[in-house]
Amino acid sequence: MKLEKKYISLARIIKKHKAANILSVEACFSILSTGMRIDKECAKRLSDYQLSEGRFMVLVLLFEHKVLSPQEIATLSGVTKPTITSFIHSLVKEKLVNKTEDITDGRKIDITLTKKGQDLIHRIFKEHSLWIANITKNLTDSEIKTLVCILNKMSQLKDD
Incomplete structure (x- = not known):
C-alpha cells in the first residue's frame, strides 16, 4: 500500500522510536491514504x-426528500x-434549486x-453510483463484508 506523503515521515519516526505498534499505525495510515485518494477522485x-461533494449532497438530499429547509439539509448532511x-445560494444562482417561503409559515424557507x-442528478447518479461500486471491484463479496465489519469495529474504538 502506498501511503500519502504526509504519513510517510510520521510512520518512519514512530517505527524508529518504537512509539506504537507500527503495523497498526501503517494500517490506519493505509485507510486514511485510501480515503484521501477516493475523496480526490470523487471531487475530480x-x-x-x-x-463539489457538498453541493452534490444537497442535490441528492433534495432528490430524496423533495422539500427541505436549510436547517434540515444541514442536519441530514452533517454540515x-x-x-x-x-451551497444553496450558489445552487439557486445556477438554477439547480428553488428557494421559496413556506406557504403556511413565512418564516420557514423551503428548498x-x-x-x-x-x-443533473439523473445524469450524474448512475455514473457516480457505478464509480463508487467499482472502487471495490477487486474484492470478493466475502472480502467486502469482512472489510465493512473491520471498519465498523475500528469506528467503535474509544479513547484509552
Whole structure:
C-alpha cells in the first residue's frame, strides 16, 4: 500500500522510536491514504459537473426528500447551516434549486430541486453510483463484508 506523503515521515519516526505498534499505525495510515485518494477522485469527477461533494449532497438530499429547509439539509448532511446557506445560494444562482417561503409559515424557507437540478442528478447518479461500486471491484463479496465489519469495529474504538 502506498501511503500519502504526509504519513510517510510520521510512520518512519514512530517505527524508529518504537512509539506504537507500527503495523497498526501503517494500517490506519493505509485507510486514511485510501480515503484521501477516493475523496480526490470523487471531487475530480464531480467538478466535471461544476459540483463539489457538498453541493452534490444537497442535490441528492433534495432528490430524496423533495422539500427541505436549510436547517434540515444541514442536519441530514452533517454540515453547518452557514455552509449549507452558501451551497444553496450558489445552487439557486445556477438554477439547480428553488428557494421559496413556506406557504403556511413565512418564516420557514423551503428548498426544492428545479427541473434543471433533477436532470443533473439523473445524469450524474448512475455514473457516480457505478464509480463508487467499482472502487471495490477487486474484492470478493466475502472480502467486502469482512472489510465493512473491520471498519465498523475500528469506528467503535474509544479513547484509552
